Amino acid sequence: MRPLSAERALLEARLPGFDGRLAALGIDGAEDPDNEVIEEFRRAGGGNLFVPRELGGAGLGCHDGVRLQRAVGSRAPALAVATTMHHYKVAWLAAALGADAAGVLRGIAEKNLLVASCGAEGQVGRSLFAPGIRVAAADGGLTVSGTKRPCSLTRSMGLLSLTATAPDGTAPDGRLLMLVIPADAPGIRREPFWRNRVLRATQTDAVVLDEVFVPQSMIIPIGDPALSPGRFTSNLLWFQLLITASYLGVATGQVEELYTAGRGTPGDRVAALAPLETVAAALEALAREVDGGRCDDDLLGRSLLVRHTAQRAIAEATDRALELAGGMPFVTGSQGVDALAASRGLAFHPPSEISAREPLDTWLGGGGLTLT
Known part of the structure; x- marks a missing residue:
């Protein structure tokens, strides 16, 4: 097994050549605000991945989406975060609003639009x-x-x-x-x-x-959220799973560099990667339930618990990766520090862990889950 091998194989299958393009750019190139990487992603058909096949898209499900965003995040953190804002909305329109959104979704696919x-x-x-x-x-x-x-x-x-x-x-x-x-x-x-x-x-x-x-x-x-709660739960589920996968990819890419450069001991590298792979397995399990049609408060609550666990796993892994990379890369360039900082962005997407603690505690105590 190589870290991210399955995820990158999926990215290559869905957008042939694009993973290689990101690898050639490197993180510094991909994170340059003057680059054209988002436009390249759009031209490659990346915006159509979650549009249903019958409407002209690739029809990806949530499980494939989690893997794909992790692959993208490992190469291009900003691209993963930005495209999550498109993907989750398109996936939600297809999953929750169905025929009401068919015209919009068909237009997205036909014109290669980003939302x-x-x-x-x-x-x-x-x-x-x-x-x-x-x-x-x-x-x-x-x-x-x-x-x-x-x-x-x-x-x-x-x-x-x-x-x-x-x-x-x-x-x-x-x-x-x-x-x-x-x-x-x-x-x-x-x-x-x-x-x-x-x-x-x-x-x-x-x-x-x-x-x-x-x-x-x-x-x-x-x-009305009170009359059709499933639609709103679906929205949050897609967002939580895809955004968590994106930042998980950022952290995994940093740990992957330890293997590439042979930095640290075997124990160091395994200790850095293991929590990330554990969170990835949990995300994929939740995503399979979404693909199976499940959409309820219990699944949303579990997704938030996994996300908050991911935040801590990402912090630990990227801290370790930066330290093991050594002092000279820190002195001569900012890539490792920038990637570490980028990985922390998961904490700032709604709902924050602080705001979700009381609702989650109520839910875990047997009550309902109410997020505002």
Whole structure:
């Protein structure tokens, strides 16, 4: 067994030649914010991987998705994180909204579009499904205004997706909607936002919407979370599993370098890799249950426990990898430090471990799981 051999074989099968391209770039090249790696991914058909086959995509399931994101993360951390924002939304549209989203999904496949996901991350105390966008009724649709920050894929997105509440006096009154907006729609502009040197290649900045019109054909009713909880559980499940796999890949790539360079003792290398492989096995087990049609609070709760365990395993493994790599690489370059810092990003995606502790404790004590 070689670390990541199965994951990279899957990436090669789905996007022939792309793993080799990432390997040739190296992490420094892949993480350069001026590179074209996201555009190369899009041209290679990467945005269509989770679109159902009958709608023109590859029809990947969650298990393959977890493996693929781990492979990408090991070569290009920013690409893995940025494309997760596309993949989970596409997978969720297909899995939870079905025929209502078929037209949008077919368009994504036909035009090779990437979807930027507008959620509420970065807003303490805000609902996961309410990004703070103002919505008003308009002839033939809705208008939306507000600012989404941060938002990944700002330069490469073909579509911007966001959730919003239907305004009073419109159908379905007060229910949540999925709005899908062309990236070149009048009233959309980008503004600089990301200042950290780590993960700059995610194209993460601010998107400002000023009275942007959304036609009725690009509005997908989601429903009331209390009446259709499975749809919202599905959204969170896909995101948690794919984003965890992406950061797990970042850490695994760093430990892989120990094997390539022969750094540390056999015990050192095994101790660094074993917790990552354990988390990967847990992620794959959960993903198989998603592929089998399971979607409930218990599965979501377990996915959060695995994610939080992954955060600690990643921290331990990357700390060890940086130390074992030696002092000269630390002195002469920042790649190891940057990768370590990038791997820590998992802690900042919603819901944070701190915010989830009380809901998880209630659930583990026999109650329901309620995340806000």
